Amino acid sequence: MRTIIEPFRVRSVEPIRATTRTERQAALEAAGWNLFGLAGRDVLIDLLTDSGTGAMSSEQWAAIMRGDESYAGSPSFERFETVVRELTGFTHVIPTHQGRAAERILFSELVGDGDIVPNNTHFDTTRANIEHQGAEARDLIWPDNEDLPLVAPFKGDTDVDALEALLAGPDGARVPLVTTTVTNNSGGGQPVSLGNLHQVREVCARFGVPFFLDAARFAENAWFIGQREEGQQGRHPRDIARDMFRAADGCWISLKKDGLGNIGGVLAMNDPDLAERCRALLILTEGFPTYGGLAGRDLEALAQGLIEVTDPEYLAYRVRTAEYLAELAWDAGVPTVRPPGGHAVYLDAKALLPHIPAYEFPAQALACELYLTGGVRGVEIGTLMFGRPREGQAHDHVARHELVRLALPRRTYTQSHVDYVGEVIGDVAGRADELRGLRIVSQPRWLRHFTAQLTPLAG
Numbered sequence: 001m002r003t004i005i006e007p008f009r010v011r012s013v014e015p016i017r018a019t020t021r022t023e024r025q026a027a028l029e030a031a032g033w034n035l036f037g038l039a040g041r042d043v044l045i046d047l048l049t050d051s052g053t054g055a056m057s058s059e060q061w062a063a064i065m066r067g068d069e070s071y072a073g074s075p076s077f078e079r080f081e082t083v084v085r086e087l088t089g090f091t092h093v094i095p096t097h098q099g100r101a102a103e104r105i106l107f108s109e110l111v112g113d114g115d116i117v118p119n120n121t122h123f124d125t126t127r128a129n130i131e132h133q134g135a136e137a138r139d140l141i142w143p144d145n146e147d148l149p150l151v152a153p154f155k156g157d158t159d160v161d162a163l164e165a166l167l168a169g170p171d172g173a174r175v176p177l178v179t180t181t182v183t184n185n186s187g188g189g190q191p192v193s194l195g196n197l198h199q200v201r202e203v204c205a206r207f208g209v210p211f212f213l214d215a216a217r218f219a220e221n222a223w224f225i226g227q228r229e230e231g232q233q234g235r236h237p238r239d240i241a242r243d244m245f246r247a248a249d250g251c252w253i254s255l256k257k258d259g260l261g262n263i264g265g266v267l268a269m270n271d272p273d274l275a276e277r278c279r280a281l282l283i284l285t286e287g288f289p290t291y292g293g294l295a296g297r298d299l300e301a302l303a304q305g306l307i308e309v310t311d312p313e314y315l316a317y318r319v320r321t322a323e324y325l326a327e328l329a330w331d332a333g334v335p336t337v338r339p340p341g342g343h344a345v346y347l348d349a350k351a352l353l354p355h356i357p358a359y360e361f362p363a364q365a366l367a368c369e370l371y372l373t374g375g376v377r378g379v380e381i382g383t384l385m386f387g388r389p390r391e392g393q394a395h396d397h398v399a400r401h402e403l404v405r406l407a408l409p410r411r412t413y414t415q416s417h418v419d420y421v422g423e424v425i426g427d428v429a430g431r432a433d434e435l436r437g438l439r440i441v442s443q444p445r446w447l448r449h450f451t452a453q454l455t456p457l458a459g
């Protein structure tokens with residue numbers, strides 16, 4: 001088998017800047033030991049997120065020039081709407097400036113105080129937007145997902161029995177909609193099988209509850225289905241993606257992921273009354289329904305991105321990159337969530353740093369050390385992101401896992417960049433027992449990981 005190569009050549013380059021450890025130490029201290037506080041120019045390889053950080057294709061840049069900036073009825077919206085309808089099958093296509101705007105609009109209409117919104121594993125903005133409505137964001141992930149090293153094909157699947165029990169039980173009436181995230185970003189970027197989506201749909205239909213997909217990485221999920229699901233092998237990822245959307249009543253998509261865009265989102269559904277109410281809210285905060293917070297040129301680039309992203313060669317390269325980085329981590333003795341996700345590798349900080357308790361943020365300590373060692377920026381997905389202060393207690397509620405996500409921007413870094421990241425992981429792993437935890441100095445009420453300030457604990 002030959003090397004799976006980057007299926008593109010580079011036509012525009014952006015320099016990246018090397019720094020010294022002393023410079024990085026000063027930068028991290030100034031950022032309050034929060035990697036979100038760093039200036040991008042102080043980062044060498046930026047794996048903070050795959051959201052909006054990818055490279056656009058020559059066809060997308062060409063589409064940008066076609067962008068029509070009519071306030072109402074732009075032909076760029078028509079192209080966008082046509083592509084989203086072809087892909088998802090949903091009648092009503094509502095553009096938003098990014099995924100969380102779609103979440104806020106949808107949940108403002110559907111979710112109320114005391115409600116429960118089930119999902120496989122809620123993404124952080126999804127959870128925050130649900131909680132902002134006074135509702136509970138409940139994760140109903142298949143129990144296999146908890147076993148990080150276990151290799152299984154669809155660890156993103158919803159626990160359908162638990163969903164059915166919830167809907168049939170005393171709290172069933174408190175569930176205004178059911179959601180599934182594909183791939184399951186917060187749960188290790190693991191895919192959801194088509195069979196599971198159909199089972200969730202069947203349960204939702206039986207209880208008369210709408211089913212929405214949080215479909216930021218629909219194309220990667222479709223690729224995994226084509227590789228791993230019985231009866232789906234050999235199908236084109238686009239056909240699989242179309243079937244995934246047709247299992248649901250609606251969806252929202254952060255188009256900064258598999259839209260291959262630098263900004264954008266969409267909310268789509270079949271229910272005309274709900275769409276009408278969502279459009280009214282859209283006008284209030286995002287813009288007129290034919291642009292929804294985006295420029296006409298953005299809509300053009302996204303329409304083209306939504307066509308390119310299901311290319312099998314692109315998806316083979318994309319998924320192989322994450323797998324290759326995971327193999328480098330394993331070679332360095334660093335455990336990860338297995339199998340690797342489609343867009344990212346999740347290092348298991350709890351396993352690597354057993355001497356740092358969860359309430360001292362081991363994954364944040366690891367992420368900080370990767371930056372200090374090699375200028376590599378990842379993100380903590382652990383107690384800093386999902387923990388909570390407890391009334392009258394010294395320590396926070398802790399998260400189930402302590403992970404560092406190294407997310408790969410789309411079509412942006414080359415194999416030697418990934419090799420370099422592997423070397424940095426190896427360097428840090430060799431000194432794992434020297435790492436120390438951190439404590440929070442200040443934190444906001446919502447989404448604390450973005451802006452909390454921390455300080456390292458004395459060694």
Ligand SMILES: *Cc1c(COP(=O)(O)O)cnc(C)c1O
Pocket residue numbers: 051098099100101123125126181182185214216254255256257264265
């Ligand atoms: C990124 C993301 C969102 C939020 O979208 P933004 O474009 O960042 O606002 C929601 N759900 C999932 C699964 C995501 O990955």
